[in-house]
Amino acid sequence: MVEGRARRRTRSDTLATRKTLVVAVAELIAERGTDFQLADVAKRAGTSTATAYRHFATKEAAIEMAFAAWIDDLLGAIATAAEGLHGWARVRAVCDAWVAAAVHFAPATARLRSSVGLLRRLEDEDHVVTQVWKLLEPILGELIERELIPPHDKEFLFLCWNSLFDERNLLDLHGTMGWPVERISRTLGDALVAVLSHPPGGLRENSR
Incomplete structure (x- = not known):
């Protein structure tokens, strides 16, 4: 039961982080078009670049997902x-x-x-x-x-x-x-x- 709740929290946290990253992508596109990098997305979202790369393999993938x-x-x-x-x-x-x-x-x-x-x-x-x-x-x-x-x-x-x-x-x-x-x-x-x-x-x- 505890492990199941932990997994649900992990999935929920992952989805919340991805949503925050997607919002950051949208803001950057609105401001700069596609002239940005995943490091910029991470900074805008208040997370690490490594975290951004765990969600998106490339900037193009981030734009596509957004x-x-x-x-x-x-x-x-x-x-x-x-x-x-x-x-x-x-x-x-x-x-x-x-x-x-x-x-x-x-x-x-x-x-x-x-x-x-x-x-x-x-x-x-x-x-x-x-x-x-x-x-x-x-x-x-x-x-x-x-x-x-x-x-x-x-x-x-x-x-x-x-x-x-x-x-x-x-x-x-x-x-x-x-x-x-x-x-x-x-x-x-x-x-x-x-x-x-x-x-x-x-x-x-x-x-x-």
Whole structure:
């Protein structure tokens, strides 16, 4: 029994240390991009360099683990928010969860953006983009099926949703303009509803 409790404490301490290190990685990326070393991570986390190396073999591994943790938090928040809801209520809940989860790591993830387009990455079965698609595609499909929005290419709507909630937008709205999370999610949610509700080609037709 004592040994079992000791093992649980050890695992708990290890996870807590790793979480602290991941937070340190995020802070350094936000400040410097990828121009840092594991010794910098250890110093920021208040631990030894040896401890940092026990958790991450390389700086690249640390960045990869930190990014994975952020994405897991985001996907988990979106999935939980969507449970049991339908229609616009589900869209709004996902928007709220997305902003609340992503705004904290936006300064770091904005520096790690891929140069490849979102839909190309979806086509190439990029893990992160594919997981977000699997969460949002059924929501978009339901809106179309229930005739809450006009029929449209779901991949285009997926692109619009991601474009509005891009971490660089969150960084500007929260960090530069000082908007609270609630205002960001409400305003971007309103913009998303307007985009999704607009008929395909409507802008072009109205401009004639």
